């Protein structure tokens with residue numbers, strides 16, 4: 001008998017299902033933006049219609065990486081920067097799973113930058129949430145790839161000589177098909193965007209602005225933000241690559257000038273996901289690979305049949 | 312020289328088709344009823360540059376490339392003709408002839424392509440021929456090939472001439488060519504083959520004393536490399552997911568698997584680096600697939616952290632480490648056994664993994680299957696450690712080695728009914744609760760109702776939550792480590808041990824070795840015992856958990872043991888001492904790390920040099936005594 005019977009299409013899903021019943025003490029600092037991500041994610045789940053048991057959340061290391069501890073679903077708390085490769089393969093092995101990867105800006109744009117670029121390029125069908133607090137939180141406040149130029153920390157005492165990374169444009173140029181930015185201080189938008197990202201058929205990247213009141217005094221929660229979709233000043237077509245790129249450039253320039261632009265920046269519904277591409281070249285089975293190990297009727301082929309060519 | 316074996320060396324430029332020609336010829340010799348062993352020498356260059364493949368064939372089992380060789384087919388290097396290259400590398404064209412003479416046995420045969428090679432360019436050629444009593448055939452192979460087809464077909468002309476001299480039934484070769492070649496090039500090749508054969512038969516004296524004996528196999532044979540053994544073992548064991556990044560020689564396994572997996576409903580992923588490769592294998596396995604990855608030295612170094620992640624999250628995976636000479640990029644195309652300690656200890660914390668080092672292609676198949684079985688039954692990473700020599704060299708293996716039974720079992724997974732009824736479900740599923748005997752706690756797979764849990768690279772409690780509680784830490788640590796004892800018990804209870812003891816049990820002297828040195832050592836044991844010594848050998852495959860009792864009883868009663876390994880620091884000898892806690896007074900090392908594998912005579916010389924000083928250790932080998940106990 002199959003071990004996978006859970007997929008339960010028509011069921012009302014309650015937000016509380018995603019809260020562990022024996023909840024571990026969340027070890028985030030009071031006022032940390034990470035609480036906002038957790039809340040938005042829980043609230044997005046019923047909209048997507050996936051239960052905790054159908055969901056796999058893979059996290060990296062950092063304060064952000066602890067998300068999987070406080071969110072009830074299948075979880076994999078992996079290693080620093082490597083949530084994406086773990087998540088990618090789980091999705092390939094069992095495409096029925098709702099796969100979400102999450103980590104910090106250090107985790108995702110620093111040590112895991114290579115994986116970020118390639119996962120976006122391949123357009124894996126998954127959601128990637130980056131907790132962007134412009135700082136290394138868990139290791140106590142070092143400069144991160146999104147820290148502003150001139151930022152001072154123990155590792156950059158004379159001020160950061162590097163310009164920050166541009167995550168939205170990087171994501172778009174790498175191949176992501178859904179790119180958005182939201183913020184912990186805007187829970188409604190955050191929930192909506194996360195739900196949309198999960199429903200998107202391809203690599204959805206959400207740069208999630210969070211505050212780190214402990215290490216980053218320039219925390220963005222005090223800054224007014226503008227939803228680019230609600231504002232008449234930002235009239236661009238999210239489906240148009242070039243227009244999206246321009247909007248991203250504006251958003252990325254403005255961020256360090258104190259203006260926070262959030263919302264959807266790019267949506268491409270046309271490009272097939274990696275899984276679809278792989279299936280179309282015959283490189284991936286139609287039914288989930290993982291299920292096959294429990295299918296009693298499946299005929300396992302043997303290497304014996306290849307031996308002929310060596311005789 | 313012995314006339315009961317043929318060691319045929321085909322030499323030319325890389326990219327000249329030496330590989331495919333030699334593969335076909337090796338198969339032809341196997342079909343003629345002989346045992347075959349091949350050795351591939353290649354420079355770290357894709358086109359041009361001197362390269363050769365050696366095929367040893369005999370009516371008895373052949374376990375190594377042997378000592379020196381007795382038949383040279385020198386084809387010349389067609390890629391070395393540009394003057395710029397010549398300025399860099401010298402006259403490469405003649406290298407396939409000039410570079411190979413030192414190892415040609417007395418009385419051996421030389422065929423050289425007079426269409427490309429000029430013996431006038433080689434000083435002392437005629438003198439050496441006379442001195443060594445070599446039989447020389449100067450044939451315009453290139454001319455013949457050009458006449459009937461294209462210049463590159465001179466390989467075929469060389470094979471035809473070889474068959475005429477060694478008296479091999481041409482039909483076998485013809486049949487093989489028909490199977491291997493596309494229609495378009497088959498006809499000209501067959502013409503070239505026959506014409507060359509007949510030319511030699513008619514115009515030359517072929518009674519030169521180098522032939523192959525008539526023989527027949529008792530059982531059907533196949534000709535495969537260690538990499539095929541690993542790939543086919545994985546496939547039979549139900550592995551349907553592989554992720555990797557190219558690196559010589561690991562690429563062999565990766566490409567063989569990639570060639571087959573899509574047809575078997577599997578998935579192969581070439582990814583951005585080795586950290587990703589190992590992480591993908593973990594992700595796929597976590598989701599419920601049988602998965603593998605692998606690399607060679609430098610790439611395996613990058614896998615260090617994911618390897619530890621698999622250990623602590625108890626995610627079953629199989630990793631392959633195909634050793635080449637290090638450190639760093641080292642010598643990409645040369646074998647060494649210098650990564651043993653790297654594989655034993657890499658990654659932070661106490662290592663908790665299974666490591667097997669198969670000694671030949673047959674063992675590669677068998678031990679890969681076992682490695683998967685243990686990985687999935689015990690939820691632990693297994694590593695197959697082998698080297699460039701075993702990776703590319705082909706050898707005959709009896710077809711019955713290959714079990715007909717596929718095994719898609721992924722180990723203990725609870726059902727949704729179990730979860731619903733079981734006490735493991737209080738809050739989150741208690742994935743890491745210990746209620747078994749061997750350290751294994753059944754897992755649930757993502758997608759199962761009620762089975763959600765957290766797999767964490769941090770130390771965690773039963774439900775997977777991060778925990779730094781001292782008592783929990785000890786419980787979890789002990790449980791994970793306990794698996795290795797259970798695995799050792801299981802390995803000891805098997806009908807056939809992975810360790811191979813060779814020679815007389817009561818011998819006075821022992822040789823210990825691991826991995827691909829197996830064949831050369833066994834042949835050396837035969838030679839030594841024929842010379843009146845009393846020697847036995849053990850090839851150890853189980854690196855972790857170590858077969859302590861087997862090794863102890865093997866060493867009991869011997870005066871001394873020589874540990875033969877291909878590295879400079881005696882890593883295997885130290886591993887034996889560490890694992891058994893003794894034998895320091897008995898063990899001596901014979902080390903070789905010049906990029907070439909041990910030949911049987913290297914071992915014989917080392918033995919005699921150590922035992923009674925009657926010989927010098929062979930060139931580039933070193934003897935060293937153990938220190939401490």
Ligand SMILES: Cc1ncc(C[n+]2csc(CCOP(=O)(O)OP(=O)(O)O)c2C)c(N)n1
Nearest residue numbers: 061062063064080104105106107136137138
């Ligand atoms: C390979 C490796 N290098 C370094 C670390 C140490 N480390 C843990 S978290 C972290 C940075 C986390 O910063 P970020 O990803 O921005 O997440 P945050 O804590 O701010 O949420 C680092 C460097 C590690 N765990 N592993």
Ligand code: SF4
Nearest residue numbers: 028029032063137212
């Ligand atoms: S250090 Fe910063 S990011 Fe980490 S929990 Fe505290 S506030 Fe949040």
